[in-house]
Amino acid sequence: MAAGESQRVSVDADLEEGFEGEVALTVENLPSGVGALPAIAEPTDKATAASSKPGGDIHKERFRAPRFSATILFIAEPDARPTTAPLMVELKARPMAGGKPADCSLSRVFRLL
16 A cells, blocks of 8 residues: 555454444554554344245354454555555454443454555
8 A cells, every 4th residue: 555545444254152232443553654444343134045945034143143344444644654564463353232342352463565
């Protein structure tokens, strides 16, 4: 990403163990002059599909966890200096239940080129 540009990154994940709240996403350890607008993701509707078997709908949520999708916008300031090597940044996901952050969070370190 060049100075003065922005780039969107989509984040998709499964919500397991019956979790139905929101997830707050943040990115840490970004290089100087680069920022990320935080995102809050809400779960998508649980999918059901018509069944050809007697009894009607099958309930996929019994077999596959609901998913969420969010977009994080990375923004490089016009005077951001180029880097010569990839940097390791950390994406953090924090569950929100009833409008309050949970005590736990998940993180993933990845390479930013």
